Every structure is written in C-alpha cells, then in structure tokens.
Amino acid sequence: MALWTHDKIIKLLELYKEAECLWNPRNPNHKCANKRHDALKEISLAVEFDVPEVKRKIKNLTRQFYRERMKYRKYKKSGAGSHFISKWFAYNYMLFLKDKNKVNSCMEGGLQSQAEKNLKVAA
16 A cells, blocks of 8 residues: 655645645536546556546545634634744645635625616616
8 A cells, every 4th residue: 555655745745736626616617527537537647546546545634724723723822923834745735725614705796786787777
C-alpha cells in the first residue's frame, strides 16, 4: 500500500482546486455525476491512487481544513492578534474552500435590488 506524502497531497489539492465541479456548488457541472467521476478519475491517475482512496483523502483533508478554520474563527473572535498562522502544512493550499458556501455578493445585490423593486411597485 502506497503512502500519502506531502508532495502527493499538495498535488492532489492542486488538482482538486482545478476540478471545480467537485467542490464548487456554483459550477454548472457540480450536479453532473459523470463529470465529477471523470474529474476524480483524472486526479486518481495523476496521484497514483484509486478513486475511493482519493475520495477518502479529500474528505479527511476537508475535515481537517474546517477544523483549522474553526481555530481561525476562535482566534479572530478572541482578538488575540491580527494574523492567524496554521501549523498544518496543507492549510494554505486549501484556502480556496473557505468561501465555497457563502452567497455571492452579486447574488445578494440582485436579491436586494429585486426586493427594492417589489417595494416600489407596491407603493
């Protein structure tokens, strides 16, 4: 059984970042199972692990990333300083995931302007 080295993990994360259909819910192919499977297959070939192992590793890395994000939020909330530095080697490679579930500011503006239009029509 092969081991996940730091270099392999970094390569995995770089490829995962490029395959937005796997992690970005706003990507048009995010709901397409075939596209996601193809992306996972490409990644698995590049890192020389099978698809289930790649999925398992991504899941574990994502969990660890969100644990680190919780540390960041607690650090920020405490006012302990101006800059949080994670000791985990993969943290900076995974920062692309930090805003994946936030509402797009353009979408917020569109919703607000639509609400304003509705108020003007009602008045």
